[in-house]
Amino acid sequence: MGAALTAFTVALVATGCGGGSASPSPEGGSAPGKGQSKSSAAPDRVEPLGAVPTPELPVTVPSADGRKVTVSSTDRIVPLTGSLNEIVFTLGLGERVVARDVTATFEQAAKLPVVTRGHDVSAESVLSLKPTIVLAETVSGPAESLQQIRDAGIPLVVVETAKSLADVGARIDTVARTLGVPAAGTELKKRTQDRITAVQKDIPAPAKGEKPRVAFLYLRGTASVYLLGGADSGASSLLEAAGAVDAGKESGLEKDFTAITSEALAKAAPDAILVMSKGLDSVGGVDGLVEIPGVAQTPAGMDRRVVSVPDGVLLNYGPRTDEVLTSLVDQLYADGK
Numbered sequence: 281m282g283a284a285l286t287a288f289t290v291a292l293v294a295t296g297c298g299g300g301s302a303s304p305s306p307e308g309g310s311a312p313g314k315g316q317s318k319s320s321a322a323p324d325r326v327e328p329l330g331a332v333p334t335p336e337l338p339v340t341v342p343s344a345d346g347r348k349v350t351v352s353s354t355d356r357i358v359p360l361t362g363s364l365n366e367i368v369f370t371l372g373l374g375e376r377v378v379a380r381d382v383t384a385t386f387e388q389a390a391k392l393p394v395v396t397r398g399h400d401v402s403a404e405s406v407l408s409l410k411p412t413i414v415l416a417e418t419v420s421g422p423a424e425s426l427q428q429i430r431d432a433g434i435p436l437v438v439v440e441t442a443k444s445l446a447d448v449g450a451r452i453d454t455v456a457r458t459l460g461v462p463a464a465g466t467e468l469k470k471r472t473q474d475r476i477t478a479v480q481k482d483i484p485a486p487a488k489g490e491k492p493r494v495a496f497l498y499l500r501g502t503a504s505v506y507l508l509g510g511a512d513s514g515a516s517s518l519l520e521a522a523g524a525v526d527a528g529k530e531s532g533l534e535k536d537f538t539a540i541t542s543e544a545l546a547k548a549a550p551d552a553i554l555v556m557s558k559g560l561d562s563v564g565g566v567d568g569l570v571e572i573p574g575v576a577q578t579p580a581g582m583d584r585r586v587v588s589v590p591d592g593v594l595l596n597y598g599p600r601t602d603e604v605l606t607s608l609v610d611q612l613y614a615d616g617k
Contacts, residue, residue, distance in 0.1 A: 349437050349458075351412075357412070359379075359384070361415075401416070407428075442597035445601065471599075475602035476601060479602050495554065523609070553586050553587065555587070587612060
């Protein structure tokens with residue numbers, strides 16, 4: 281896959297959408313046995329901490345772009361990704377947030393003005409909201425837009441993009457320190473880890489002693505994008521935490537994504553396929569998915585075993601990661617396989 285396509289797909293996956301507004305919602309259905317799929321049953325809401333923290337400012341924090349940034353006010357916060365928005369709201373500072381990324385689809389943020397599309401930041405939209413602090417990720421851009429925000433005198437802190445469960449606590453800590461609420465960050469980090477641990481304690485033993493092999497497919501039928509995730513797709517850590525094997529990674533795919541081919545799928549030989557809900561819809565559901573060349577010939581395709589999780593939470597690696605794990609576990613082991 282060429283460099284341009286790689287950059288394009290990384291942006292798509294990190295945002296959870298292929299451009300345009302995403303509003304994933306829970307879909308009902310029975311356990312994903314033959315011919316069925318089930319998306320996360322978790323409501324599209326975040327659960328803030330019980331007490332609203334009071335920021336202690338000013339603070340000077342390191343930004344992932346190598347700068348040191350001083351934050352003097354958190355009265356008007358603009359997080360430039362859905363994941364960062366989720367963390368800010370869950371820390372209890374949602375009332376201070378004045379904008380959202382298109383992927384911040386959870387209920388509490390849904391009515392805020394959108395200032396990004398994918399990772400493309402509209403500096404004009406951001407500045408029009410008179411923010412006192414802007415939170416970006418290492419994939420946010422274009423660089424000119426971020427510099428325009430800095431040139432306007434707005435503190436802008438860049439946070440490392442998450443790729444695994446190991447990143448959850450660090451991201452929470454970084455955001456909490458930046459907003460002057462480190463104690464709330466410690467509390468949220470502990471709550472999140474405790475919940476993830478609790479989910480993992482209840483993972484059933486694999487049938488016949490073999491862990492399920494799961495392939496993460498990134499699908500956008502409207503854009504003719506059909507990709508198989510590899511070791512750097514962002515899904516490996518979740519699958520492994522759910523007691524599964526990342527079939528793409530295990531088959532030798534070391535990078536993020538590769539175009540789906542019959543040969544690649546045959547080598548991955550997944551027992552189940554993980555997709556984002558919106559991606560599954562874009563190809564016409566399970567019926568359309570098995571029409572993609574090579575899918576029907578895999579064990580997952582033959583059994584029509586598809587695990588679907590809403591786009592807005594699957595790869596966020598944040599305070600709702602335990603809900604994602606719960607959904608994965610419920611769907612993977614629901615029928616005893």
